[in-house]
Amino acid sequence: MFAFIARQPILDKEQDLFAYELLFRDGASGAYPLHEPKKAELITERFSTLGIDDISGNQKAFINFLPETIINRFPEELSADNVVVELTQNPAINTSLMNACEHLKQQGYKLALSDDKLESTILTPYPYIDIVKVDITKIKPEWLEQHIPTLAASGIQLVAEQVASLDQFAMCRDLGFDYFQGYFFTQPDTKSAKALPASKLTMLELMSQSAQPEFDLESVASIIERDAALSYLLLRFINNPMVNKRLKITSLRHALTYLGEVEVKKFIALLSLASLNDSKPLELLQVSLVRAKFCELFEEKKNGKDKSMSAFIVGLFSLLDTILDSEMPVILEKLPVSKGIKQALLGEACTFTDYLSTAKAFESGLWGIVISQSESLDISQKDLHEIFNRAIKWSNEMRQALSDFFPRATPNGKQ
Template identity: 35%
Template structure:
């Protein structure tokens, strides 16, 4: 099962990670993959980061064969992920395999090895197959790009167990209309899950307003609980079943694969950074600003750039206080001054930084320290989110 972002049957100009996330989200969250594959396991490509982040663990081990891309680096991180996935019952395959000693320690945990017979001659693959079958009797070998009867016979006699190529079937294009979660809803959820204690009731109310997220959440949880006698039919049941960490992983995964599509990753990072910096600066002014209000102001300060819509139109769709709305739309009030200060600092307009610091009665050196702290916080937050899934 390969990702194509259109009917031209060519790989789109996207990163491997995004392609894998989109394929999984569109086919294993929102549509019946069993129907597409006639109840059999699909082979799905997984690049290095997706494996290290344990993305396959979000899905049932019956869903697919984990195909480790040839571009993966055979390092310790990858080995740890492979061992864990193997122990938990997932089927693992090495794609476009080229024998190398660096992969030897991975072989005890691999179920299928795929050879591209255009890149590795059948005779060369045969020598490797005979040697490995004496060590790993249950390991299977798959010949890719088998294009005629002669190649099929030669591959079978060489010891291959499985076969793939135009000789058997041409690729079939399956078109699905992706249910893309509202980026606005996703950002509201990010605000909720970034709290120390997740407010499940609030998360439930947000998810209930987005048909795409609602559908994906219920499908995802019921796929995970297929052995239960009764399906999970309410958001509350689903959220309680997932728990805080898996809920964070689910929302972060969906957001990564859809909400920031075609936008630079730095835009998302800057939103997080501004949220934290605004919250910290809000504690220095008099009177102090509630942390949640300041956090939201910073988080949504780039909403118009992210969603390509006027900020006035977007703000009306969020249940925000008048102080936040005035800050975001007109840069008025104390929150508005803090936003102007952050923008001036981003642009290295030091005269304006001094001016705004005087107006807010904030020490400039404190702003410098908090700015660096916010950059570190945003980086750590993203890393923790990645590690959680």
């Protein structure tokens, strides 16, 4: 069980989720940490911890292991079905490591190697390696062009790391990479911006209503009643056991009575965002969900529940410019929100912006920023990690609940 952990998505050529790489704060360079039994027990007692499946949401998990861990103390409780063992050293140059890797292969594990210089292609073959990961920021483009097609033709699968833009994604895909790690998919493609169809404008109307301080039931009901399918989806979503374990909800008014205004507004905003995201990578929705819950819980911890819904909306709407391939100021003209929400979505200095910055630091495992945010925002690191862990678990549950309506949301891509 782990308390200090982050994850980064690895997408395929269609920008569907392939796996997550897990990053451990208390392991060297993000590697799998080895705790002494007493320390592990202490962490479990004092912190909100997660298991591998909790953090990865039943997706494959890439985990970096130091050579000595693989040779001497590999954690046997990890499943070969869900874990890809990532190395930072080519087994060919270390007999003990090569023997340990052969043992892992016999147990059914896939092995990945981070080889930022691609020296192994020249010096030594890749024994037992299934996947090679390459940080594209550390290698000249001409070097990539020379070696990547040869590696791709050999049958080894390739992951491009630190892919930060859609142009870099296109370049790496054309070179022959199979998978792509980085937040390129969160960048809006303003080149393909076009007018929103009426159905998406309806979703923006609903999202606008969910972001208002006062819930206007009649306005929301009239918007939903225009679309019978949407009304049906909303009621089915609210009645999903992962969302509502209390009783069967039969109408929007019924939901408002039993679940409360804040929860109903969340469901409307969630379903609207999922509908808007129909042609984009599903991981955009997942990142939005984590940010939403993180910001909400952060505000609750700092100031109580009065403005926690606004914080939730900030996180949830933070990638709308990418989802709609538009600029945030243009979107906000169609999506009137409160001043605090607007400031955060435009990146202006305010409390909600700080929450969002902290969430982004967790996404990339930037622990130095997490520590400095803890100090400047006067919140303990323990509380920050617990908030992030709760946000991860909640987002995985919501993704599963949404899979009833959006099949791409199903773990491992099963429909």
